[in-house]
Amino acid sequence: MVENRALIAATALVKRFGDFTAVDGIDVRVAAGEAFGFLGPNGAGKSSTMRMIGCVSRPTSGRLSILGLDAARDGPAIRARLGVCPQQDTLDPELTVLENLVVYARYFGIPRRLARERARELLDFVQLGDRSGDKVEPLSGGMKRRLTIARALVNEPDLVLLDEPTTGLDPQARHLVWERLFRLKQRGVTLVLTTHYMDEAEQLCDRLVVMDNGRIVAEGSPRELIARHSTREVVEVRLDLDNSDAPDKLDGIGERVEVLPDRTLVYTEDGDAALAEIAARGLRPSSTLVRRGSLEDVFLHLTGRTLVE
The missing domain is CATH 3.40.50.300 (P-loop containing nucleotide triphosphate hydrolases)
Structure with missing residues (x-):
């Protein structure tokens, strides 16, 4: 400009x-x-x-x-x-x-x-x-x-x-x-x-x-x-809390994995393929959601999830 x-x-x-x-x-x-x-x-x-x-x-x-x-x-x-x-x-x-x-x-x-x-x-x-x-x-x-x-x-x-x-x-x-x-x-x-x-x-x-x-x-x-800071799709899964190693089993699926207190996010270009791989690894999430990557994903990735007062 x-x-x-x-x-x-x-x-x-x-x-x-x-x-x-x-x-x-x-x-x-x-x-x-x-x-x-x-x-x-x-x-x-x-x-x-x-x-x-x-x-x-x-x-x-x-x-x-x-x-x-x-x-x-x-x-x-x-x-x-x-x-x-x-x-x-x-x-x-x-x-x-x-x-x-x-x-x-x-x-x-x-x-x-x-x-x-x-x-x-x-x-x-x-x-x-x-x-x-x-x-x-x-x-x-x-x-x-x-x-x-x-x-x-x-x-x-x-x-x-x-x-x-x-x-x-x-x-x-x-x-x-x-x-x-x-x-x-x-x-x-x-x-x-x-x-x-x-x-x-x-x-x-x-x-x-x-x-x-x-x-x-x-x-x-x-x-x-x-496009620069997120992925085309994001898979949100809720895993069994008793299975503490479940998030480790998601390693390598998509570009990155983020573990939150209530759910785990898998950043990927193909949400359906990621879900198929999750199932192939023997994981059975209680709920799943495939959505497009958003500006909120970018915002939280760049500025963190810690609450600022």
Whole structure:
């Protein structure tokens, strides 16, 4: 990717808080029209990176260009062209759905008449047009999230930052948000998002990075990352706990074997052939599952399965 065509260009980017290094010398390029994701466990540096991209936190060192402008010097000019959907909804519960957008638009100097027109268009886009006169407080979590996304678009931004856009939503609401974000992608809007949901990253991201301990440990499209760090299929088997040597009998089946407390994973290119070999070795699992390799397999392989608080 050519740097001068990148909407985001970070080189050796570092963010420290005292003696703690949250972001440790990362390089990132995001092109116009791309949907780009940051994945990583808690404390990996995703939020610190997003805050620097959003020009609300200055880099400690390194270079960061947003929309062709210097993030350290041109923060106000950059923020005027950004749309931001924070992890927590910050809507005004005392205002109506429509008023939340109109008041927010006024911060960008958008004339009231145009602000109301744009607000109504955006409410239709996020399927909240029929709730424009309602107060915010009674809305469901999914509706509030869609309203927050609409608010992020009110200034017609060149770049939209979305921090955990569907956290806490039920499956139906998540899929509706995904569909609206996909529509934005189709319109050529550049999206940068953080997410803990691997299926969300696979659905939305053209390209992504996996961060761990402040560094980028992998980069590519979801398909590329799965091909590089996992296998085409994964066989999940539950073995008899009384047969302690059962996992050893799986050695050599597939590319690698991972023993978990509740099941054993066999990473392979051919799940059916692996199952046949398991049976040929005299093992009789209590349950078996053959599934395709996923971004979650990549994520856990690169960052580990230990819970990070």
